[in-house]
Amino acid sequence: MSNKNHQVLKLREFIPYQLSVVTNRISTAFARLYSTPFNLSIHEWRVLAVLGEKSGLSAEQVGVETEMVKVSVSRAVARLLQKKLLHRTFSAEDKRRSVLRLTARGRASYRRIVPLALRFEKELECVLTRAELKQLEHCLAKLHRYVRALD
Amino acid sequence: MSNKNHQVLKLREFIPYQLSVVTNRISTAFARLYSTPFNLSIHEWRVLAVLGEKSGLSAEQVGVETEMVKVSVSRAVARLLQKKLLHRTFSAEDKRRSVLRLTARGRASYRRIVPLALRFEKELECVLTRAELKQLEHCLAKLHRYVRALD
């Protein structure tokens, strides 16, 4: 409580606000590294990233891995197909289910972006100490489990 | 390095990705609290929040406080004016410069949302310990100074 009995909110100290500002800046800073040279949106990059790790996922599984909603996955996949970074077949057992794999070009892009991502993350170690980085990851993991439950 | 000499990226362990997922979920969870009952977008809420703290700012100053780009501020202000939550005059010394103040209705909304925000933030204390919360804030502040410099 404070003046006139109203509670006070300092936006700049409000955690959801801080998270949002920092995250947006980090996302766009990283996106700059791949968006122009590789012509990828953030959603496209995520789909590429997860299929670079695990090949043959369906669009739905990609959605689970990337925490994207299915319509975003659908659109990102459509563009990656168009750019020939992705190859799609459909499961024989279930014809609804897609089977997504990177093409040679897709893998080539993936392999060139991964080092950018790792270097970018490494730069955060110049900002935060290793201990702080661990703490941050720990907090994010806890928050993640919490917010997942909110769904 | 690993198989085939290519570096490996685990998306789920990639900090920018974790930040993005957690932040988006937290933002939308909080937005649910005010978007329907008060019919405010996240940008509108931010403008309201900063003008609730400091009255009489110009659109540009609101942009600095909220870290929004000026076109977003312009649009949020336009809507808040339309909804009569905001009152605008222009500075006598510099006729370009707006002077933004909440209306009585705007203040009323503000005062009802602030407790929601504080309660929401309080809930994070059920997830993170007080120490973790401090660590998170500390990390975010450091990252914030860093990413600001990137601009």
Added chain:
DNA sequence: TGAAATTAGTTACATTTGTAACTATACTGG
């Protein structure tokens, strides 16, 4: 002064995104 550059804010257009409705395939229980 007064022409050029800067600043505050808006508008226009293209792109992205979210919600919901839709198609097609597969499953389920009587």
Added chain:
DNA sequence: CCAGTATAGTTACAAATGTAACTAATTTCA
């Protein structure tokens, strides 16, 4: 077996957003 329901993915439409061009007011400095 087949009507009803669930699932995978796409499409359609409205709303949000980013970029750049714009207007109007102010500053700069030759």
